[in-house]
Amino acid sequence: MAISDISENALKVLEKRYQGKDEDGNVVESVEQMFRRVSDTIARVDANFDNTADTGKVSDEFFELMTSLRFMPNSPTLMNAGRTLGQLSACFVLPVGDSMEEIFDSVKNAALIHKSGGGTGFSFSRLRQSGASVKSTGGVASGPVSFMKVFNAATEAVKQGGTRRGANMGILRVDHPDILEFIDCKANNSDITNFNISIGITEKFMQAVEEQTDYDLIDPKSGTAVGHLSAVKVFELIVDHAWKNGEPGIIFLDRLNRDNVVPSQGEIESTNPCGEQPLLPYESCNLGSVNLTKMLRRTLTGYEFDFRLLEQTVNEAVHFLDNVIEANNYPLDIIAETTRATRKIGLGVMGWADALLMLEIPYNSEEAIRLADKVMGFINNTGHAASARLAEKRGSFPLFSVSTLREGPAMRNATVTTIAPTGTISMIAGCSSGVEPVFAYAFVRNIMDGTEMVEVNPILMHKLETLGLDKDRALLKRIAREGTIAHIEEIPQEVRDVFVCAHDIRPVDHIRMQAAFQNHTDNAVSKTVNFPKEATRGDVREAYLLAYEEGCKGVTIYRDGSREEQVLNIGEVN
Ligand code: ADP
Structure with missing residues (x-):
């Protein structure tokens, strides 16, 4: 079986990070062997459910699924499947409890996850505010931001066994007494560099913004109000900081919890590092993405979506991702237990902007929004049907009977869809990343x-x-x-x-595209809303309010030139 269309660039990425190497760093695995290692490992799981399963045939199917570049699982699956480490998930959320033991347990657990190529999200909202008393020592607590710096330093030190440096998400609820310090904690670009930060916004807060009233700050220990702030002032402060350098982002906590299908297991308080995957504490999730440029077929005049091929691809991908949950070697027993109880998977897309170019549809058009609605709606429905069929054969996820889904058909997975950034896997597949527009047309x-x-x-x-x-x-x-x-x-x-690029597209059109995908996605959508350098704070405020109205689960913005070490500078790439 040949590997189709794999680019020079993709081969470089694969060699550097994914193909097996010996102790001296020599590559000892071909690209074909690498994909075979993954497909064999993931296909073998079928035998756990059916002792007559032809796992060789399933491996061929998964091998073709990946090497045709129709689908890629997240990086840890490609890197670690069939190897000693065996950790296959990109996304984790860890709890941070309000005691020294719990805080440093969490630092340790994060280090173990980073070593295996996963990213971690934390809510620091349970930590008592700075200045609160510490009973056992008679001293005062130093607060969430000071502990985030410990997590940051630990991340810096763990270089992920030669794969990639760790990534973190840090969340603080908007009603935590230390919120002002948190909003400001990344104002200096050289601080807390291994974290993305987001403010956990509540409906109550948004209502107070609308009514221009104060809202209460809540002591995390006692649950009582210990102060209040003007909601408008705090909102403007968040806008001002995001305008300056893109941090913090915001997430709408009540929306994440509205879609929490197992509320009996507690609240969702954080997402993974790039924001697309809300999870319960100790839960993990593996992602995978369909390459939409491969879902088009030629017509006499151009291209059109091939929905039969898309259906086949989604069915195979759901089967693949459900198997990953079984094949996974989890970094902690409690993560294994929590993950297997809900069996969340996150199937998404990449190459959306490229597919639109091939179809000659402008990204910032009504037609593109309508197509996003149709394509993602189709993927979501097909994915759910595939998960329901798996449930018939393999059983539903263990918490199904206490989940909010219990009235409907039994499901194998508590969530099926997520739109990931696909930072590296889109390079392997040779397409534009996630649902982002093309950033620049030439370098x-x-x-x-x-x-x-x-x-x-x-x-x-x-x-x-x-x-x-x-x-x-x-x-x-x-x-x-x-x-x-x-x-x-x-x-x-x-x-x-x-052929519009990210900067030609107005922020409202970025947000409308995010909302169109969010409408058909169980989890969340990774998306950056790009602003030109001249954009004002008012423009950013407007975008936040629009994202809220349009039903997005969060917003990440970036104003051109607002961070010195901008990753991709137009016209200046070496
Ligand atoms: P990939 O393309 O490598 O599969 P994505 O760019 O789609 O990864 O990111 C998906 C998720 O993978 C992120 O939200 C995060 O949870 C995790 N992740 C990405 N990059 C890193 C990193 N350098 N270290 C740890 N985790 C990461």
Whole structure:
């Protein structure tokens, strides 16, 4: 079986991080062997449910699913399946209790998870506020932010066994007495660098913003009000900080809990690092993404979605992800127990922007929103039906009978869909990441001998070829410099309308796209709302309120140029 269309870039990523190496760092596993290691390990699980299962055939199916680049599981599955570590999940949430023992247990558990390539989310809301008394020592507590710095330092020290550095999400409820310090804790870009932070917003708070009243700050120990703040002032402070450097983000806690299908197990208080996966304390989740560019088929005039292929892909992917729960070697017994009780999986998409380019539909159009609705609606329904069929064969998730889903058909998985950022797996699949628009259409790459090479988005390049503009070096360089073709008059307007990049799209259109996907997603959607450098605080405020109205579960914004070490600078990539 050949591996289709895998790019040079993808091969580099695979070699660096995914293929097996010996003790001296020599690669000892081919790309084909790597995918076979994963498909064999995940397929073997079928024998646990059916001793007549043809696991060889299932392995072939999973191998083809991945090597056709129709679907990729999250990085830890590709890295660790069939290896000693065997930890396959990207997402974890750990509790942080209000005692030294509990805090440092959590630091230790996070380190174990980071070592295996997973990311961790924490709510620090249970920690008593700074200045509160500590009974056993007669001293005073130093508060959530000071302990976050301990988690941050531990993360820095664990380099994930050569795979990747850890990533964390830190959440504080908006009604925690230390909220002002928390909002400000990443104002300096060099602080707490291994965390994304988000404010846990409540409905009560949003109501107080609307009514312009004060809201109560609650002592986490006693549950009583110990002060109050103006909701509008706190909201403006969050907006101001996000405007400055993109931190903090916000998550709507009551919405996460409205969709908590097992409220008897406690509240959802945090998500994983990139915000797409709300989880209960000690719960983990494995993600996987369908590459939408591979779900299109050619027509006489262009492309269209092939819904039969999409259905087949989703069915195979749900089967794959459910098997991952069994094959997984969990870092802690309690994580194994909690995860197996709900059996959450997170199937999402990548290559959405590229698929729109192939279909010649502008990302910022009504047509794109309607298509998002249709495609994700289809994936969600198909995924749920696949999970229900698995439940008939394998049994429902153990907490099904006490879940909010108990009136409906039995389900194998408490959640089925999540939209991940797909930072690395989209590079392997060679498509745009998650549901994000294309960030820039061309880069200048400096080759070692001092020459420059312009790397252009292949779908745009194909279009330029048909326009006879693909050999125009000055034009290609200009695209690399500007990132966008919006202002290039040699290119026809209707082409410029289709090939929009993240910065050509208004924040409201980013949010509407996020909301369209969120509407059909059990968990949440990873999405950054890009703002131009000149955007005002008022623009950011408006975007937050729109996201709230449109039913998003959270918002992450980024204003161009507002962080020094911006990962991707238009026109300046080495
Ligand atoms: P990938 O493409 O590598 O599978 P994503 O970019 O889709 O990963 O991220 C999915 C989730 O994986 C994140 O929300 C986070 O939980 C986890 N993750 C991503 N990058 C890291 C990292 N460097 N360290 C730890 N966990 C990570």
